[in-house]
Amino acid sequence: MKQIELSYSFAARASGGASGHALLRNPMMDVLHAVRSSGSISGAARALDLSYRHVWGQLKDWEVDLGQPLLFWERGQAARLTPFGERLLMAERLAQARLGPQLEGLRAELERAFAMAFDDAKSEGAGEVLTLYASHDHALTELQEHAAQAIPGKNGSPLHLDIRFCGSVDAIRALNEGRCALAGFHTQPFAAAGSLSARTYRPLLKPGLHKIIGFARRAQGLMVAPGNPLRLHDIADVARLQARFVNRAIGTGTRLLLDELLAQAGLLPEDIAGFSRVESSHAAVAQAVTSGSADVGLGTEYAARSQGLGFVPLTEERYLLVCLKTALDQPGVQRLLQRLRSRAWHDRLGSLPGYAADHCGEVAAMKRLLPWWD
Numbered sequence: 614m615k616q617i618e619l620s621y622s623f624a625a626r627a628s629g630g631a632s633g634h635a636l637l638r639n640p641m642m643d644v645l646h647a648v649r650s651s652g653s654i655s656g657a658a659r660a661l662d663l664s665y666r667h668v669w670g671q672l673k674d675w676e677v678d679l680g681q682p683l684l685f686w687e688r689g690q691a692a693r694l695t696p697f698g699e700r701l702l703m704a705e706r707l708a709q710a711r712l713g714p715q716l717e718g719l720r721a722e723l724e725r726a727f728a729m730a731f732d733d734a735k736s737e738g739a740g741e742v743l744t745l746y747a748s749h750d751h752a753l754t755e756l757q758e759h760a761a762q763a764i765p766g767k768n769g770s771p772l773h774l775d776i777r778f779c780g781s782v783d784a785i786r787a788l789n790e791g792r793c794a795l796a797g798f799h800t801q802p803f804a805a806a807g808s809l810s811a812r813t814y815r816p817l818l819k820p821g822l823h824k825i826i827g828f829a830r831r832a833q834g835l836m837v838a839p840g841n842p843l844r845l846h847d848i849a850d851v852a853r854l855q856a857r858f859v860n861r862a863i864g865t866g867t868r869l870l871l872d873e874l875l876a877q878a879g880l881l882p883e884d885i886a887g888f889s890r891v892e893s894s895h896a897a898v899a900q901a902v903t904s905g906s907a908d909v910g911l912g913t914e915y916a917a918r919s920q921g922l923g924f925v926p927l928t929e930e931r932y933l934l935v936c937l938k939t940a941l942d943q944p945g946v947q948r949l950l951q952r953l954r955s956r957a958w959h960d961r962l963g964s965l966p967g968y969a970a971d972h973c974g975e976v977a978a979m980k981r982l983l984p985w986w987d
Contacts, residue, residue, distance in 0.1 A: 747796060750913075846925060859909075860891050958973070
């Protein structure tokens with residue numbers, strides 16, 4: 614077993630966020646990805662802006678260190694990874710997917726820790742932080758990037774969102790226990806007053822104490838192999854064909870969605886092959902399908918498209934933020950509401966596959982945005 618060492622670096626903030634890059638970089642994995650994509654060492658060197666000699670030497674050194682060949686070194690042939698090299702890339706993708714929420718939280722924590730050193734100490738509100746516990750969602754990562762940018766006008770100073778990803782239920786509990794200023798959760802538009810979603814969330818939310826803030830609509834459905842070879846169209850098909858399923862953990866909004874879908878179809882957990890197999894994020898579920906270790910999982914359209922998978926939409930759910938009513942007048946919350954209502958944010962949100970603005974930044978009564986609230 615090889616020892617893993619972690620590191621980080623400072624980089625200019627990209628205008629489109631960091632979503633296109635691995636959350637944790639490794640030079641060897643970068644080279645292997647580049648060789649696999651280009652089919653040659655010279656092509657990989659060009660893609661990484663390195664010399665051929667440097668990349669060739671790195672590959673040879675890594676093979677010695679690992680005691681395994683990474684490439685088939687065949688003169689005059691396209692560069693191909695060995696089965697060991699392919700397994701390394703697959704393991705790296707799975708680790709990135711499984712650890713995505715934790716790595717995003719770690720990056721946010723580091724950015725927050727260094728914010729005071731980089732922010733202009735003379736600017737009004739510089740370095741202000743809002744702590745947000747939330748169900749994992751890519752749009753929140755985009756919002757974190759967007760809020761950290763200074764904009765002209767009132768309340769235009771950078772706002773640092775300290776996001777701690779967890780299940781929807783755990784997020785609201787964290788808010789109620791005073792561990793954060795806001796919580797993020799998602800719920801289904803078809804859920805009735807007696808549904809599992811209603812029975813789960815209603816005891817956690819109190820009129821007069823909490824306020825709901827609109828954020829986004831996002832598509833959830835079946836993530837399947839490209840072309841949907843099993844012709845899966847709903848959860849009943851998953852059960853009938855005994856497709857290998859990968860689930861989410863208890864306490865997550867997606868697990869609640871699955872339970873609702875099973876109840877609607879008159880199915881039991883034991884009807885689903887793989888019901889007990891659990892992954893920690895939408896990306897990890899998608900990676901399980903990509904790797905071929907599962908046939909199908911439930912998750913967001915964004916996660917499916919990011920992995921090149923097929924997607925069968927089942928519902929368009931609301932992703933909402935909630936805070937205590939007493940927190941609405943806090944400068945940080947007001948600054949966040951301004952960002953959420955801006956045209957720039959709406960355009961950015963609308964550019965994400967499977968997302969659309971939905972009452973974004975609107976402070977509303979529960980019965981307005983929660984379909985099952987009575």
